[in-house]
Amino acid sequence: MPARRLLRIGDLSPADVDALLDAALWYFPHIAAGELKLTTLRGFSTLLMFFEPSTRTRVSFELAGKLLGSDTISVTSSGSSVEKGESVVDTAQTLSAMGFHIAVVRHRSADSVELFAEHFAGAVINGGAGRGEHPTQALLDAAVLTRAGMLEAGRHLAIAGDILHSRVARSNIALLTSRGVKVTLVAPPPLMPPAWRAEPPTGTVWETDLDRVLPEIDAVMMLRMQRERMGGGMLPPADEYSALYGLDARRLRLLRPDAVIMHPGPVNRGVEVVEAVFADSRCRINEQVTMGVALRCALLCWACGRPLIPEEGGL
Ligand code: CP
Numbered sequence: 001m002p003a004r005r006l007l008r009i010g011d012l013s014p015a016d017v018d019a020l021l022d023a024a025l026w027y028f029p030h031i032a033a034g035e036l037k038l039t040t041l042r043g044f045s046t047l048l049m050f051f052e053p054s055t056r057t058r059v060s061f062e063l064a065g066k067l068l069g070s071d072t073i074s075v076t077s078s079g080s081s082v083e084k085g086e087s088v089v090d091t092a093q094t095l096s097a098m099g100f101h102i103a104v105v106r107h108r109s110a111d112s113v114e115l116f117a118e119h120f121a122g123a124v125i126n127g128g129a130g131r132g133e134h135p136t137q138a139l140l141d142a143a144v145l146t147r148a149g150m151l152e153a154g155r156h157l158a159i160a161g162d163i164l165h166s167r168v169a170r171s172n173i174a175l176l177t178s179r180g181v182k183v184t185l186v187a188p189p190p191l192m193p194p195a196w197r198a199e200p201p202t203g204t205v206w207e208t209d210l211d212r213v214l215p216e217i218d219a220v221m222m223l224r225m226q227r228e229r230m231g232g233g234m235l236p237p238a239d240e241y242s243a244l245y246g247l248d249a250r251r252l253r254l255l256r257p258d259a260v261i262m263h264p265g266p267v268n269r270g271v272e273v274v275e276a277v278f279a280d281s282r283c284r285i286n287e288q289v290t291m292g293v294a295l296r297c298a299l300l301c302w303a304c305g306r307p308l309i310p311e312e313g314g315l
Contacts, residue, residue: 004123004303007114008133009174016302017139017175021151023298023308024143024291031067031293041070044304047100048074049091049116050127051082051107056265056292057127057136061104064296073100088112092119102303105129110167123303131165131229137264138171140295141221142179144284147291148260150219153180158213160186161223161245161272164193165230168264169223177203184217186210188244190236210245211254219260222247222272238271247273252280260284 005011012020030036046065050058058074065072075095077083082091088107092115095103102123105116110132117124128134145151157176163169163185176183183204189197192206200206207213214220225241242248247261255261261283267273277283301308 001305003121004305005117006135006299006303007117007124007126007129009135009138009171009178011135014178017142017178019308020139020295020298020302021143021146023301024140024295025147026309027294027297028143028147028291031297032290036067036297038067038310039069040301040306040310041065041068041304044069044101044300044306045071045073045099046300047095047103048072048127049095049103049105050074051077051088051105051112052128054106054128056289057104057106057134060289060292061125061127061296061300064293064300067293068297068300070102070300088115089119092116096120096122102300125299125303128167130167131170132167133171133174134167134264135171135175136292136296136299137168138175139299140288140291141168141172141262141264142175143291143295144262144288145181145219145260147287148219148284150260151176151179151181154182155218156182156184156216157219157221158184158186158207158210158217159221159223160210160213160247162191162225163187163196163223164191165226166223168221172221173201173204177201184213186213186245188236210251214251214254215256217259218256219262220247220255222261222263224264224266224268225271238268242271246271247277249274249276252276255282258282262288264288 062072104125104127105113106127107113110129113129159169185206263285298308
């Protein structure tokens with residue numbers, strides 16, 4: 001079997017996505033209860049190669065690998081030979097020569113994740129690639145939406161905030177529109193990709209007024225303002241941004257009672273969302289984190305060509 005690649009949502013067939021979501025929903029209650037311990041991936045080794053900071057993605061892949069019996073090793077650019085100037089190609093070839101079965105790679109440059117994949121013999125999963133894609137985030141978000149009954153044609157979801165720099169938005173747009181979910185992108189012009197201001201991606205529309213959108217939608221995905229990717233000139237003051245695009249107590253009242261509130265994290269509290277969001281029964285942010293472990297359990301099995309859930313269906 002050729003090594004599997006998940007660099008973008010488009011690398012998965014609709015059947016792959018269905019199987020991964022089903023499996024994530026199987027793992028979810030076991031992860032939430034802290035009762036999972038399997039040997040599905042005994043004999044497999046997983047490399048977590050993070051050239052950019054991460055808490056959720058890196059730790060959830062590490063935990064998922066360990067819960068399934070994989071040997072899991074985490075490498076960051078700091079403390080590795082990347083600090084001494086080793087290239088992405090040499091790093092990939094060096095780690096490939098150690099025989100790892102899977103590499104999860106995050107890099108500030110989308111091209112570098114592609115380059116790593118070209119020079120690594122095992123399976124490669126994109127753990128977040130610059131402004132490109134973050135497919136595992138979109139998959140876990142889709143699993144949360146499935147659990148809420150929202151991943152259905154005709155549903156309406158808003159993605160609000162810093163669309164310009166968001167790999168989460170790009171992967172979610174690809175996945176959600178493929179399922180017939182209507183997506184409204186809510187952002188001020190400077191935080192919208194220039195090409196999308198003229199023509200938003202198929203299946204999406206662009207709005208600048210969050211207040212107008214909130215009463216109409218089934219779910220809202222708030223995005224982090226990615227200050228680290230903004231030049232000084234385009235950085236809107238946090239209070240100005242929050243007044244226009246933050247989910248605050250007044251805007252919570254605009255959302256329907258059965259709406260779903262999401263954020264991929266990390267959250268700038270008081271900027272994209274206020275504290276009250278976390279106490280709101282519609283908030284699924286912590287569920288997204290738990291689902292991240294569940295989805296990544298399924299994904300590591302997929303990457304190794306193993307059954308996505310234990311064949312006996314139990315623990
Ligand atoms: N959502 C997400 O990718 O979070 P981390 O940067 O903490 O991995």
